[in-house]
Amino acid sequence: MIKTVVSVDLPVDETLLIKKNVLSNGDAKEKISIVTGIHGDELEGQLVCFEIQQRIKNNPEFLNGTVDIYPALNPLGMDSISRTIPAFDMDMNKTFPGFYDGTMVEYIASQIMDDLKDSDFVVDIHASSIFIRELPQVRIPLDFKDKLIEKCRYMNLDLIWAYNSSSVQENSLAYCLNDAGIDAVVIDMGIAMACTKKYCEQVTDGIFALMKHLGIWTGPAVEPKQSIYAENKESIEILSSTVSGMFVRETECGTHVEKGQLLGRIIDPLSGNVKCEILAPQEGLLFTIREYPVVEIGSLIGRIFKCAK
Incomplete structure (x- = not known):
């Protein structure tokens, strides 16, 4: 059942609508909510929303509870392929929990929070920027890691990262929901303005494994892969460019790299010279790698989880 979560009048006789699809079956009251599209250029979650609904529609008898799917929390951003909310130039994930009597953006944030308040678990799906590819990972706010880690282990992801990154910092949707007592x-995962099918399938499998753990899904689910857990900065090696030029990648995201392994080269197309070779300073899992080739001094090249097995 498709429902309208927020409706706001816009100029020139237009209306902003944020909608969700409610899939419910059985007597259980448990609810999981899948949200995505906070940033309009992040499309990976769109395919996950589709895949979840396809599996449930093909086997509705296995659903015992409710799955709410919110495919586009920032529809104006998605229509214009914009990371922020157009016209306001605001990152929607920094506007929560919102304010009912505030600006249009604050009002929308407050209505989304209100609609999610009866969820038992909320999964907010993001993609990386257009510059960086990320291996599928779950990020949790440090303040709430103790109550979330065990459930995250059912999600079939490569990495659980307890770290106050921009996606889970204060005023983000995930942080504010946890602060309100909602897991x-x-x-x-992936990269902006694209859909990485194998990543989306992995995430979809993980969501069904989590739903099975929560008692919302009684059908078959994958045995979740063993996730690496990272918390302090000492466990992550961050690689940044020391020169400007064009980065030519030599290693795939998700590779277990050895110390000294060539990850890529920064070249100068004008002189035809290699300006710099990027070597792995540490053995570990390369879970972030640069895709957009143009780099400046300080540009992020990649991240390695140290001593990954």
Whole structure:
């Protein structure tokens, strides 16, 4: 059943509508909510929303509870392929919990929070930027890690990262939901303005494994892969460019790299010279790698989880 979560009048006789699809069956009261599209250029979650609904529609008898799916929390951003809310130039994920009598953006945020308040678990799906590819990972606010870690282990993801990144910091949807007593995590994967099918399938499998653990899904589900857990900065090696130029990647995201392994080269197309070789300073899992080739001094090249097995 498709329902309208927020309706706001816009100029020139237009209306902003945020909608959700409610799939419910059985007597259980448990509810999981899948939200995505806070940033309009992040499309990975769109495919996950589709895949979840397809599986439930093909086997509705296995659903015992409610799944709410919110495919586009920032429809104006998605229509214009904009990371922020157009006209306001605001990052929607920094506007929560919102304010009913505030600006249009604050009002929308407050209505989304209100609609999610009866969820038992919320999964907020993001993609990376157009510059960086991320291995499927779940991010949780440090303040709430103790209550979330065990459930995250059912999500079939490569990495659980307890870290106050921008997607889970204060005023983000995930942080504010947890602060209100609602379990919420962020999934980050892939790259902006694209859909990585294998990542989306992995995330979909993980959501059904989590739903099975929560008692919302009684059908078959994958045995979740063993996730790596990272918390302090000492466990993550961050690689940044020391020169400007064009980065030519030599290693795939998700590779277990050895110390000294070539990850890529920064070249100068004008002189035809290699300006810099990027070597792995540490053995571990390369869970972030640069895709957009143009780099400046300080540009993020990649992240390695140290001593990954």
